[in-house]
Each structure stands twice: as structure tokens, then as C-alpha cells.
Amino acid sequence: MIDGFNFAYLDEATKRMIRRTILKAICIPGYQCPFGGREMPLAYGWGTGGIQVTASIIGINDTLKVIDQGADDTTNAISIKNFFKKVCKIETTEDTEKATIIQTRHRIPEKKLSENQILVYQVPQPEPLRRLEPKEQETRKLHAYEEYALMHVKLYEEISHFGSVIKTYAYPVRTNKRYITDPSPTPKFDNPKMDFMEALQLFGAGRERRIYAIPPYTSVQSLDFEDHPFQIQTWDERCDICGSNNSYLDEIIINDKGEKKFICSDTNYCEKNLKT
Amino acid sequence: MYVAVKGGEKAINSSIELLDQKRKHISSNQDINISQLIEQLSFAVDRVVSEGSLYDKNLSALSIKQAQGDLVEAIFILRAYRTTLERFSYSVPIDTSSMTLKRRISATYKDIPGGQILGPTFDYTHRLLDFSLLNGKETSNKKNTPTSNDNVFFPRVMEFLNNEGLMEKEIEKLKSKPFDITREPMKFPASRDQWLQILSRSDEGFLLGLSYSAIRGFGSKGTHPFVGEIRYGFVEVKIYPEELGFEICVGEIEVSECEMVDQFEGSKKIAPQFTRGYGLTFGYNERKAMSISIIDRALKSEEYGEEIKFPIQDQEFVLYHSDNVEAQGFVSHLKLPHYVDFQGELNLIRELRKKILKENKDD
Structure with a gap:
């Protein structure tokens, strides 16, 4: 560990404060709990919420996996993993199954998670109603009164204009039949994985100083209408590396003519698929 | 196979190395030392002290050196270090009336008891490039410049208006523990102690633009604020350890303070009177202290029952977007x-x- 800093960077009092907030968040699924977020040595908007949550729950026996866009080797995922290696000296892994804590930005791993795992999301904007109402004082009231007409009207308008809801990521969900929750900017493809997930899901928003949680085995429903049921993305193509036709694909431009190939966004899933 | 996707770790390491290379003083062969920065780039050091919200000029200069002169980056580095520090006590409020003054001016009265003290200021310089500084031949030649006498008491200009009942009363003492923006999440409606703390470490450029917008026309009533008093100098920081039962001085800090006089037409219940805006920053940051005092007054709009229609009056707009560590992070x-x-x-x-x-x- 580097000199002059505590295990996992944050001092113990701060970690305790964050763990208390996490416990409260677990008790009220989907409710955004304010917390006294700290400045981290990584920039706001680059995962400071997730990092603070991870730093507060990580122990010496944990194995950490960090992904960004589903990949273990994207630059910021590596930077965060290196940060924890520096301040905790813990084991890290790329193997989804071996990790006890998975910190993620923009994806949920394709592999089903289990009870002894915790998924930590980095959240840029925890408030699903923010685009509809810029004031925090107002949105807190709307949640308190369970007054979600704004959101339903918005989805209805999209359907009437475009024939379908045009949100492709950060698609709002209802947690435990109560709070409308932002799943962080994961693609809507990942929303069904959140429903009754066996792993604990923790969400950290550093800049906005909010933590929220979805406990294991909790109902998470994507908002929709009976005659316009929620649908996830599909591709006509398969992964060019492993041949998968059931994972989220990224499009890659391979030459100057703009020809495209598609590959799995979840690199660990792709690798394992290739081996079997 | 896919270069764009693989190889993140190597790329990061090379990038960090390149950044380090950029700072290497190959052609000049002269390393800048920290004391040079403190003495010769004092305004930059003060800005980083103020927005990094850590009163340590050495560390401020170090972060400027490390950030290669990118002040927003330097502020970020200093802030990240600041969070790791233990806090052992809250100080008692500083008393700026007993400031050792280096500068003190008022725009509302021609003469004031104690007099106007210009001190070091760019105000009356002609902004002509001084080519004699190009070769760095200047020798230090320290004269004893006059500063105010410690023992002279300079009454506050605002008090004259206050005594006549023309001025809104300043809040006397906080009834509860002050809000601590470094420990508590933002709360709305915000309290004055909360917003003054936030503004004190906010981005100078943002505050300047915001205050400019108000006096140019995007502010309440379009009245013209007056500089009641600007002070810059040293004040003592004292703490009150319970077990000792008396105050002890733990050091001296440099601060800039501005008190702005604004108008208020009055309401059914309150007779017309002047209102005040207050701004305080670490270091010599007069431009910023002035900006804060204009914004402070605007944020009191709600309290005065004024219509909120401009950005500067909107608490959430101002307070959520003025911190450059947060803003630069999210934009980047x-x-x-x-x-x-x-x-x-x-x-x-x-x-x-x-x-x-x-x-x-x-x-």
C-alpha cells in the first residue's frame, strides 16, 4: 500500500458513514440516499461514486473486477483497478465468476451473478426525473408522493411520436413496485438482468452525492404500457470473435470504406465463449 | 486483433510518461522551485489555495508545479489531498474587523475613518507589456513598504449605515453548528452559511461571469451595487478547546473580504433599506470576493420575496454548477x-x- 493513506484510501470514519448510507439504501430499495461524498483522486464523472462505495465495502479477502463498457481492459476500468491495487493490495480478476465485487460502468455482465457477489454501478445522474424536472427540491417531492405522471406522459409522447419509446440506455425502472430508479446508463438490454438478481446491486453517484441500492431478489420492472411492452435490443449479426447471438454487441469499423464487424461488449464472456 | 479495444494498460502508462516528459525542463535546464512560485506567481498560488480550499501555499505551489500550470487541475489535486486530512477542530469565527490590513477601500464614501489604503493592486497599472522582465534580470530589492499599523482599529464602513438603521442587519451568530459542505451533501433550500462556503471555493471565472450577468441586466431590479468596503490582509485563526476554556491563536491567514451595498424597495412590512452582499476568500482574490458578494445578495432574493427569474437568483443553478472540480470532472x-x-x-x-x-x- 502507498504510504500516508488508509486501506482503500478513505479513512475509517468516512467508510463507516458510507456503509451506514448503504444499509439505509438497502432498506429502501431504489430510494436515493444523500451522503457526504468526498473528493477522490479521480475526477468526478469518472466513477467516484462507485469508487467510494467499493472502497467502503472492500476487505482484504475480496477479489475485484472492474469493467467499463463491459470490457476489463478499457482505459478507465484499468485506471480504477490500478487505483485499488495501489491503495488495498487486493486480488483483482477479469473472471466474472471469481470476483466478489464487480464495479461497472454502462454494463451488467452477461454471466448470471450469484448471491455472494456485489455489483457496484458508477452513476453519473441518479435522478431518473432530472431531464423532466431540473430542480432537486421538486424531484424529491415527486418521489415522496409517488407522483410519476411526468415520466409516464413522457414515455407516452415518445410512443405517439416515434411508435416506440426511444430510450436505449438509462431506461427507467420501477424498483420493488415503488421508486422509479435510474439503472445508470446501462443499455436497456441489461434491464431484465436486474429483476430478481441474486447479487446485491449498489449504485454510487459521487458528484451528486447519492447512493441507492437494489437488494437481492427484488422486483425491477422496466416502465412500459400493456399495448407497448418493453423490448430489448436485438442484432441480426453475431459476434465476430465468439459467434454469440445472445450478448450485447459493439460495432467496430474495420477499414476506410466503413465496413463493420460486431463483437461482444462483455470481453470476459466473449473469451470464455471462445474457449468452450 | 482490435487495436482500439485491446491494450488499455500499456497506453495509459505511456500517456502518463509523456505527461511527465512534458514537464521536463530540457532547454532551460532550470527547475522551478516552490518558493519562486509562491513569491512570483502569488495570484495563481492564492487562487489554488482558495478553490482547493486548503490554506497551504507550499502545497498549492506544489500542485501548480505538478499540474504544469493548469490551475483547475492543480485545484483538483489539492482538493483530493485535502479530503484525506483529519480535522481536529472548528475554529471560532475570524474577526476581520481586527485584520492587519494591506488594502482597504470603500467606494461609497470619499473619506472613511482610518483612510483608504490602496496597497498592492493592478488597478492603476497600465497594461503594457514590460519587456524588461523578459530576460529575468530583475534583482530583488526589498524596500520596507508601509502597511497598516496593527494597533489601529479600522471601523467597518457598513457599520455607519447600520447605526443609522439604513442597512439590513447582518445575522449575528449562528444558532446551530455551521453547515459543513465538505461533510454534508447539498441541502435545499440552502442556508446562507452553506452557500457562502460553496461560493468561497467556487470557480472564479464562473462567479465572475454570473455576477457580471446580474449587473448587466440579468439580475433583480437592475440596480447598481456599491462597494461598501473591500479589505485584504491578515487575520488570526483561533480555536476554543473545551478543556482549556479559552481561545488560542493557531495561526494567521490571508483573506480578501468584500461587503457590497444593494438596494431594497421594502415591502408592506419592511421599510425601504439597503441590503448587503458578503464575500470572503482565502488569499488575495479581490475579484472573486466582489463576485461572491453580488451573488450572495442575489441568492437572498427568495428571502426578500423578490421574483426569481434570473440564473443568479436560482440556488440550485448557482450552487450545483459553480464548483470547478465537479464541473471539469463531468465535462471531461x-x-x-x-x-x-x-x-x-x-x-x-x-x-x-x-x-x-x-x-x-x-x-
Whole structure:
């Protein structure tokens, strides 16, 4: 560990404060709990919420996996993993199954998670109603009164204009039949994985100083209408590396003519698929 | 196979190395030392002290050196270090009336008891490039410049208006523990102690633009604020350890303070009177202290029952967006990969286009 800093960077009092907030968040699924977020040595908007949550729950026996866009080797995922290696000296892994804590930005791993795992999301904007109402004082009231007409009207308008809801990521969900929750900017493809997930899901928003949680085995429903049921993305193509036709694909431009190939966004899933 | 996707770790390490190389003083062969920065770039050091909200000029200068002169980056480095420090006590409020003054001016009275003290200021310089500084031949020649006498008491200009009852009373003492923005999440409606703390470490440029917008026309009533008093100098910081039962001085800090006089037409209950805006910053940051005092007054709009229609009056607008550590972080996060979200948008736009193009064809 580097000199002059505590295990996992944050001092113990701060970690305790964050763990208390996490416990409260677990008790009220989907409710955004304010917390006294700290400045981290990584920039706001680059995962400071997730990092603070991870730093507060990580122990010496944990194995950490960090992904960004589903990949273990994207630059910021590596930077965060290196940060924890520096301040905790813990084991890290790329193997989804071996990790006890998975910190993620923009994806949920394709592999089903289990009870002894915790998924930590980095959240840029925890408030699903923010685009509809810029004031925090107002949105807190709307949640308190369970007054979600704004959101339903918005989805209805999209359907009437475009024939379908045009949100492709950060698609709002209802947690435990109560709070409308932002799943962080994961693609809507990942929303069904959140429903009754066996792993604990923790969400950290550093800049906005909010933590929220979805406990294991909790109902998470994507908002929709009976005659316009929620649908996830599909591709006509398969992964060019492993041949998968059931994972989220990224499009890659391979030459100057703009020809495209598609590959799995979840690199660990792709690798394992290739081996079997 | 895919260069763009693989090899993040190597790329990061090389990038960090390149950044380090950029700072290497190859052609000049002269390393800048910290004391040079403190003495010769004192305004930069003060800005970082103020916005990094850590009163340590050495560390401020170090962070400027490390950030290669990028002040917002330096502020970020200093802030990140600041969070790790233990806090052992809250100080008692500083008393700026007993400041050892280096500068003190008022724009509302020609003469004031104690007099106007210009001190070091750019105000009356002509902004002509001084080519004699090019070669760095200047020798230090320290004269004893006059500063105010410690023992002279300088009454506050605002008190004269206050005594006549023309001025809104300043809040006397906080009834409860002050809000601590470094320990508590933002709360709305915000309290004055909360917003003054936030403004004190906010981005100078943002505050300047905001206060300018108000006096140019995007502010309440369009009245012209007056500088009641600006002070810059040293004040003692004292703490009150319970077990000792008396105050002890733990050091001296340099601060800039501005008190702005504004108008208020009065309401059914309150007779017309002047209102005040207050600004305080670490170091010599007069421009920023002035900006804060204009914003402080504007944020009191709600309290005075004034219509809130401009950005500067809107608490959430001002307080959520004025911190440059937060702002630069979130703006720069757009550089992070967004392949996954963008893929979603790509699929969607293709589908929507397909639908519309097909309908057009059918027509």
C-alpha cells in the first residue's frame, strides 16, 4: 500500500458513514440516499461514486473486477483497478465468476451473478426525473408522493411520436413496485438482468452525492404500457470473435470504406465463449 | 486483433510518461522551485489555495508545479489531498474587523475613518507589456513598504449605515453548528452559511461571469451595487478547546473580504433599506470576493420575496454548477468510452429512419 493513506484510501470514519448510507439504501430499495461524498483522486464523472462505495465495502479477502463498457481492459476500468491495487493490495480478476465485487460502468455482465457477489454501478445522474424536472427540491417531492405522471406522459409522447419509446440506455425502472430508479446508463438490454438478481446491486453517484441500492431478489420492472411492452435490443449479426447471438454487441469499423464487424461488449464472456 | 479495444494498460502508462516528459525542463535546464512560485506567481498560488480550499501555499505551489500550470487541475489535486486530512477542530469565527490590513477601500464614501489604503493592486497599472522582465534580470530589492499599523482599529464602513438603521442587519451568530459542505451533501433550500462556503471555493471565472450577468441586466431590479468596503490582509485563526476554556491563536491567514451595498424597495412590512452582499476568500482574490458578494445578495432574493427569474437568483443553478472540480470532472467524462450507449443510439436511429423512409416510399 502507498504510504500516508488508509486501506482503500478513505479513512475509517468516512467508510463507516458510507456503509451506514448503504444499509439505509438497502432498506429502501431504489430510494436515493444523500451522503457526504468526498473528493477522490479521480475526477468526478469518472466513477467516484462507485469508487467510494467499493472502497467502503472492500476487505482484504475480496477479489475485484472492474469493467467499463463491459470490457476489463478499457482505459478507465484499468485506471480504477490500478487505483485499488495501489491503495488495498487486493486480488483483482477479469473472471466474472471469481470476483466478489464487480464495479461497472454502462454494463451488467452477461454471466448470471450469484448471491455472494456485489455489483457496484458508477452513476453519473441518479435522478431518473432530472431531464423532466431540473430542480432537486421538486424531484424529491415527486418521489415522496409517488407522483410519476411526468415520466409516464413522457414515455407516452415518445410512443405517439416515434411508435416506440426511444430510450436505449438509462431506461427507467420501477424498483420493488415503488421508486422509479435510474439503472445508470446501462443499455436497456441489461434491464431484465436486474429483476430478481441474486447479487446485491449498489449504485454510487459521487458528484451528486447519492447512493441507492437494489437488494437481492427484488422486483425491477422496466416502465412500459400493456399495448407497448418493453423490448430489448436485438442484432441480426453475431459476434465476430465468439459467434454469440445472445450478448450485447459493439460495432467496430474495420477499414476506410466503413465496413463493420460486431463483437461482444462483455470481453470476459466473449473469451470464455471462445474457449468452450 | 482490435487495436482500439485491446491494450488499455500499456497506453495509459505511456500517456502518463509523456505527461511527465512534458514537464521536463530540457532547454532551460532550470527547475522551478516552490518558493519562486509562491513569491512570483502569488495570484495563481492564492487562487489554488482558495478553490482547493486548503490554506497551504507550499502545497498549492506544489500542485501548480505538478499540474504544469493548469490551475483547475492543480485545484483538483489539492482538493483530493485535502479530503484525506483529519480535522481536529472548528475554529471560532475570524474577526476581520481586527485584520492587519494591506488594502482597504470603500467606494461609497470619499473619506472613511482610518483612510483608504490602496496597497498592492493592478488597478492603476497600465497594461503594457514590460519587456524588461523578459530576460529575468530583475534583482530583488526589498524596500520596507508601509502597511497598516496593527494597533489601529479600522471601523467597518457598513457599520455607519447600520447605526443609522439604513442597512439590513447582518445575522449575528449562528444558532446551530455551521453547515459543513465538505461533510454534508447539498441541502435545499440552502442556508446562507452553506452557500457562502460553496461560493468561497467556487470557480472564479464562473462567479465572475454570473455576477457580471446580474449587473448587466440579468439580475433583480437592475440596480447598481456599491462597494461598501473591500479589505485584504491578515487575520488570526483561533480555536476554543473545551478543556482549556479559552481561545488560542493557531495561526494567521490571508483573506480578501468584500461587503457590497444593494438596494431594497421594502415591502408592506419592511421599510425601504439597503441590503448587503458578503464575500470572503482565502488569499488575495479581490475579484472573486466582489463576485461572491453580488451573488450572495442575489441568492437572498427568495428571502426578500423578490421574483426569481434570473440564473443568479436560482440556488440550485448557482450552487450545483459553480464548483470547478465537479464541473471539469463531468465535462471531461465525455472523453470516456461510450461505445455501449452509442451502439444503442445507432440501432435506434437506423430503425427510425428505416420506418420513415419506408412510409415515404409507400406514399
